[in-house]
Amino acid sequence: MTAAVLCIGTELTRGELLNSNATWLAESLTRIGLEVTAVDCVDDDRGRIEASLRRLSAEHQVLVCTGGLGPTTDDITTECAARIAGVPLVRDEASLEHIKQLLRRYGRPELVSSNAKQADFPAGARILPNPDGSAPGFGVKLGSCSAYFMPGVPREMKAMFDVSITPDLAALVTGARHQIVLRCFGLPESEVNDRLVGVEAQYGVIIGYRASVPEIEVKVLASASSREAALDLAERAAADVRSRLGDFVYGEGFGDLPGHVGGMLAQRGLTLAIAESCTGGLAAELLTRIPGSSRYFLGGVVAYANAVKTALLGVPAELIAAHGAVSAEVARAMAEGVRQRLRADLGLAFTGIAGPDGGTAEKPVGLVHWALATANGTQAAQRVFGVGDRNSVRRRATFAGFDLIRRSV
Amino acid sequence: MTAAVLCIGTELTRGELLNSNATWLAESLTRIGLEVTAVDCVDDDRGRIEASLRRLSAEHQVLVCTGGLGPTTDDITTECAARIAGVPLVRDEASLEHIKQLLRRYGRPELVSSNAKQADFPAGARILPNPDGSAPGFGVKLGSCSAYFMPGVPREMKAMFDVSITPDLAALVTGARHQIVLRCFGLPESEVNDRLVGVEAQYGVIIGYRASVPEIEVKVLASASSREAALDLAERAAADVRSRLGDFVYGEGFGDLPGHVGGMLAQRGLTLAIAESCTGGLAAELLTRIPGSSRYFLGGVVAYANAVKTALLGVPAELIAAHGAVSAEVARAMAEGVRQRLRADLGLAFTGIAGPDGGTAEKPVGLVHWALATANGTQAAQRVFGVGDRNSVRRRATFAGFDLIRRSV
Numbered sequence: 092m093t094a095a096v097l098c099i100g101t102e103l104t105r106g107e108l109l110n111s112n113a114t115w116l117a118e119s120l121t122r123i124g125l126e127v128t129a130v131d132c133v134d135d136d137r138g139r140i141e142a143s144l145r146r147l148s149a150e151h152q153v154l155v156c157t158g159g160l161g162p163t164t165d166d167i168t169t170e171c172a173a174r175i176a177g178v179p180l181v182r183d184e185a186s187l188e189h190i191k192q193l194l195r196r197y198g199r200p201e202l203v204s205s206n207a208k209q210a211d212f213p214a215g216a217r218i219l220p221n222p223d224g225s226a227p228g229f230g231v232k233l234g235s236c237s238a239y240f241m242p243g244v245p246r247e248m249k250a251m252f253d254v255s256i257t258p259d260l261a262a263l264v265t266g267a268r269h270q271i272v273l274r275c276f277g278l279p280e281s282e283v284n285d286r287l288v289g290v291e292a293q294y295g296v297i298i299g300y301r302a303s304v305p306e307i308e309v310k311v312l313a314s315a316s317s318r319e320a321a322l323d324l325a326e327r328a329a330a331d332v333r334s335r336l337g338d339f340v341y342g343e344g345f346g347d348l349p350g351h352v353g354g355m356l357a358q359r360g361l362t363l364a365i366a367e368s369c370t371g372g373l374a375a376e377l378l379t380r381i382p383g384s385s386r387y388f389l390g391g392v393v394a395y396a397n398a399v400k401t402a403l404l405g406v407p408a409e410l411i412a413a414h415g416a417v418s419a420e421v422a423r424a425m426a427e428g429v430r431q432r433l434r435a436d437l438g439l440a441f442t443g444i445a446g447p448d449g450g451t452a453e454k455p456v457g458l459v460h461w462a463l464a465t466a467n468g469t470q471a472a473q474r475v476f477g478v479g480d481r482n483s484v485r486r487r488a489t490f491a492g493f494d495l496i497r498r499s500v
Numbered sequence: 501m502t503a504a505v506l507c508i509g510t511e512l513t514r515g516e517l518l519n520s521n522a523t524w525l526a527e528s529l530t531r532i533g534l535e536v537t538a539v540d541c542v543d544d545d546r547g548r549i550e551a552s553l554r555r556l557s558a559e560h561q562v563l564v565c566t567g568g569l570g571p572t573t574d575d576i577t578t579e580c581a582a583r584i585a586g587v588p589l590v591r592d593e594a595s596l597e598h599i600k601q602l603l604r605r606y607g608r609p610e611l612v613s614s615n616a617k618q619a620d621f622p623a624g625a626r627i628l629p630n631p632d633g634s635a636p637g638f639g640v641k642l643g644s645c646s647a648y649f650m651p652g653v654p655r656e657m658k659a660m661f662d663v664s665i666t667p668d669l670a671a672l673v674t675g676a677r678h679q680i681v682l683r684c685f686g687l688p689e690s691e692v693n694d695r696l697v698g699v700e701a702q703y704g705v706i707i708g709y710r711a712s713v714p715e716i717e718v719k720v721l722a723s724a725s726s727r728e729a730a731l732d733l734a735e736r737a738a739a740d741v742r743s744r745l746g747d748f749v750y751g752e753g754f755g756d757l758p759g760h761v762g763g764m765l766a767q768r769g770l771t772l773a774i775a776e777s778c779t780g781g782l783a784a785e786l787l788t789r790i791p792g793s794s795r796y797f798l799g800g801v802v803a804y805a806n807a808v809k810t811a812l813l814g815v816p817a818e819l820i821a822a823h824g825a826v827s828a829e830v831a832r833a834m835a836e837g838v839r840q841r842l843r844a845d846l847g848l849a850f851t852g853i854a855g856p857d858g859g860t861a862e863k864p865v866g867l868v869h870w871a872l873a874t875a876n877g878t879q880a881a882q883r884v885f886g887v888g889d890r891n892s893v894r895r896r897a898t899f900a901g902f903d904l905i906r907r908s909v
Contacts, residue, residue, distance in 0.1 A: 104536045106527030107710045109520060113541075118515030127513045128548055132522075132539040139537055146555075301516045365802070371788025372781035375802040379780025380891055382856055390808035392801055393774075393784040399799035399842055403812060433808055447791055482789050 092264065094125040094153035097133065097143055099168050100243060103158070104134040112157050112245055119252060121299070124264040124314055125153055135165040144175045148233035153260060155252075158243035160226040162206040169229075172240055173213035176231050183218055183227075186210040190225050219255040223247045230259065237263065266314055269321040271329040273309045274342040274351070276494055283307055286335045294328040305487045306348060309336070341497055349377040352493045355500060356387035356437075363496075364433035365391035366404055366425040368416065369443035369459060374489040389433045394425065404428030417442050419460050419471045426464035426471075437500070438464035439492050445481045459488040463495050470499070501673065503534040503562035506542065506552055508577050509652060512567070513543040521566050521654055528661060530708070533673040533723055534562055544574040553584045557642035562669060564661075567652035569635040571615040578638075581649055582622035585640050592627055592636075595619040599634050628664040632656045639668065646672065675723055678730040680738040682718045683751040683760070685903055692716055695744045703737040714896045715757060718745070750906055758786040761902045764909060765796035765846075772905075773842035774800035775813055775834040777825065778852035778868060783898040798842045803834065813837030826851050828869050828880045835873035835880075846909070847873035848901050854890045868897040872904050879908070 096116045102108050110132065117127045129151070133143045140159070147154050159168030173180050187210035194202050212218055212229045219228035219241070226242040228251050239256050241248045275283060280302055287309070291298050299310035311332060313325035333340050342351045356363055365374050365388075375391040378384045394400040397416055401408050406424040414420040422442050430438025443459030450456035455475055462471040472495060476484045505525045511517050519541065526536045538560070542552045549568070556563050568577030582589050596619035603611050621627055621638045628637035628650070635651040637660050648665050650657045684692060689711050696718070700707050708719035718741060722734035742749050751760045765772055774783045774797075784800040787793045803809040806825055810817050815833040823829040831851050839847025852868030859865035864884055871880040881904060885893045 102709070104526055104539050105530045105708055106523045106525065106536070106539075107708055109518065109523050110539075111518060114515045114518050116515065117513055121514045127515070128543045128545065129552075130513050130515075130519075130541040134537045136537060143538075299514060299516055300511075367781075371793075371797075372776075372784030372800065372802065373788075375781030375804075376785045379782075379802070379804065380894070382890060384780075385804055388780075388804055390802045390804040390812070391781065392812070393781065393788070393799045395784075395788065395794055395797055395799040396842075402841065403799070403801070432811065433805075481791055485789070 092125060092152045093128045094120045095129040095147040095151040097131050097147055097156045099133055099140055099156060099158035101134040103132040112248055116155055122270050123260050124268040137167055137171060140171045141175055144171060144233060148236035148238055151236055154236050154238040156240045157248055160242045162209055168240060169211060172231060175233050176213045178214040180211040181214045183210050183212055186218060186227050193225050219251050221247050221251055266316050267318040267321040268314050269325040270310055270312045271325045272344055273329060273332055273340050275307045275309055275336055275340050276348050276490060277339045280307055287332060290328060290331060294324060296328045305490050348490050348493050350381050352496050353378055353381050353384055353387055359500060361436040362387055362389050363437045364389050364429045364435035366429035366440040367391060367393050368395060368441060369445045370441040370485050370489050371395060373485050374492060377489060389435050392429055400425060417444055417454055417458060419473060422460035422462035423469045423471050426462040426469055430464040441488055441492055443488060445484045447481060457484050461492040463499055501534060501561045502537045503529045504538040504556040504560045506540050506556055506565045508542055508549055508565060508567035510543040512541040521657055525564055531679050532669050533677040546576055546580060549580045550584055553580060553642060557645035557647055560645055563645050563647040565649045566657055569651045571618055577649060578620060581640060584642050585622045587623040589620040590623045592619050592621055595627060595636050602634050628660050630656050630660055675725050676727040676730040677723050678734040679719055679721045680734045681753055682738060682741055682749050684716045684718055684745055684748050685750055685757050685899060686748045689716055696741060699737060699740060703733060705737045714899050757899055757902050759790050761905050762787055762790055762793055762796055768909060770845040770909060771796055771798050772846045773798050773838045773844035775838035775849040776800060776802050777804060777850060778854045779850040779894045779898050780804060782894050783901060786898060798844050801838055809834060826853055826863055826867060828882060831869035831871040832878045832880050835871040836878055839873040850897055850901055852897060854893045856890060866893050870901040872908055
């Protein structure tokens with residue numbers, strides 16, 4: 092049983108927008124147990140939209156479409172779907188009422204006339220509610236293909252897919268699926284691959300990877316005749332994956348390493364302060380983007396200039412002169428300084444050369460020292476993050492720092 | 501003259517990877533003057549790859565493909581291309597030599613046998629060098645369609661496209677094109693749209709948008725019979741766009757608002773320090789991701805806990821008690837404190853409620869106060885960033901702060 096995704100919109104074929112909808116839908120359909128073999132975009136052209144719908148509905152059992160459900164004249168997806176289904180458009184009064192209410196709430200009641208077409212659907216279609224927006228979606232049979240149409244706004248699309256489409260599709264797929272996501276940090280993707288050779292064949296599962304640099308998500312997808320059997324198979328395969336990857340697996344499910352470390356700190360009742368030179372606020376940013384991080388994160392100092400390292404963190408100017416700002420000694424002093432001055436349980440610090448300039452033979456671009464100060468003392472580590480640009484160096488370094496906390500507290 | 505993009509790989513149809521290649525290629529082809537009407541992905545299946553190549557080469561004059569040129573057994577793009585072109589594969593000795601050298605340099609000479617197939621090309625194909633990787637690309641005629649095949653690694657793909665394919669395609673397109681990109685901040689996309697109604701028709705140009713939240717890129721693409729005429733047309737249309745958008749246009753070309761403000765500071769010889777509460781390091785991060793930002797950015801304080809606002813920025817505890825941490829008074833004190841303690845020309849500060857929790861009727865989620873302290877005094881501003889999640893609030897707030905600098909210095 093194969094599925095296709097079709098994203099409709101000239102903004103996509105002109106490359107004005109990164110198509111994150113397509114990736115999200117392809118991943119969601121795969122997780123449900125469908126084999127997605129085509130992910131297409133087409134521009135807002137009636138002939139080409141209809142040709143795409145005709146072709147994809149003939150080749151696949153499931154077709155999921157986004158875009159072109161808006162109120163403007165180039166939003167023609169619904170008309171095209173009705174033509175391919177061979178049915179007329181019919182106005183749905185309940186949807187029209189929803190649109191009127193929404194426009195009143197936004198203070199734009201005069202838009203009702205242009206938005207009214209969003210209440211038209213192919214006759215016999217199942218209407219998919221959109222609590223967050225003015226464009227409802229719909230499901231309709233195109234020949235023997237189950238086709239679904241959703242708005243292109245990611246938030247609205249995702250909610251609609253999860254609530255109104257996923258149960259439909261899960262019922263189409265025979266058997267049951269269970270997926271376990273293992274979160275991994277510290278191994279290159281090629282080595283993760285090497286270590287997992289043979290797992291797919293041994294268990295009959297699908298191993299998927301997603302690199303969210305510098306982390307890797309390893310997805311174990313098991314299919315079986317019953318929910319229990321799928322769960323059991325996924326768990327056995329995941330246990331093998333865990334043992335092959337060892338303690339490079341730091342967690343399961345969604346979230347990232349900073350969030351995982353934040354959760355550890357919250358659980359243990361520990362507070363953290365961060366001093367950053369080359370990472371320039373990135374480590375603090377990665378923590379504070381997590382809701383509730385104020386429970387464990389007190390704050391930090393971005394000590395970009397050396398004078399700031401001395402004034403705000405108490406790093407002796409002589410230490411910087413003796414070893415250079417990029418040194419284990421200065422990283423330690425920064426970690427201890429920020430821990431003490433912010434009265435935190437843990438002090439984490441970074442100093443390095445993110446590039447592209449500023450490297451020397453002795454201290455090349457990519458060299459970062461990081462240190463963790465605790466009540467029991469201070470430990471430091473270093474590495475040359477050799478592949479990648481300035482932001483890759485900074486990102487890899489901050490994750491290495493969080494990993495040091497994970498392995499230490 | 502229409503063009504299509506085809507990205508080949510099961511990792512794409514399973515949604516394991518955000519397809520940034522497709523967006524980049526669609527944008528590049530549009531800029532060259534081609535009308536891109538299809539951007540497709542297909543999995544690593546011989547039958548489906550060949551069907552896609554047959555269909556897209558029949559429907560378009562230009563086809564640009566990525567992926568499936570690697571050394572593993574599921575890399576079958578070259579074989580499929582040769583079958584559709586109706587020609588045999590021929591080994592290219594110069595490419596084989598390049599691959600051997602590369603593998604020796606990486607210390608993996610034993611891989612030559614599996615990588616050798618990367619030196620096979622459809623007979624008569626033009627080989628496109630890949631200085632950075634082991635997979636050369638190639639260009640080949642599929643019927644009357646000019647088809648190009650490139651590796652999926654973004655860095656290698658982009659270099660190959662710019663160096664080896666762009667000149668080819670520019671020669672295919674009659675006339676000349678010139679594009680001007682205007683960078684805009686502070687207007688919602690719908691209002692930018694409204695203000696530019698009629699520009700396309702008046703000048704015969706294409707207006708494209710790219711929202712890179714919270715900024716908007718407005719692209720003015722002019723086509724004419726000569727280079728000079730295209731340049732002139734683009735400039736006339738862009739001048740009209742500028743006058744319609746007023747001082748919401750802050751710059752031209754690539755880069756973002758933080759980078760633009762950084763450039764202004766460098767040019768004027770001014771230094772900046774930043775104090776952040778709700779933005780949690782994001783403002784510092786946006787500046788320090790720019791190479792050379794140490795010329796104007798001294799550092800900052802992430803004062804997440806109130807005690808840190810007092811200890812490191814000298815914000816009186818009584819001021820916080822009287823007005824609350826989220827207030828114009830505290831924003832001003834933070835800006836003045838960070839300016840003074842870091843001995844900077846400018847001090848910028850943010851305090852607010854990023855959410856999802858912590859809002860009240862008086863101070864709702866999304867409320868942010870920001871302030872700019874200079875030698876001439878301190879100014880503050882505030883806004884409720886109402887639509888979007890925590891990170892959207894933080895991002896919009898930091899950009900609003902940088903915009904205050906742009907309009908003040």
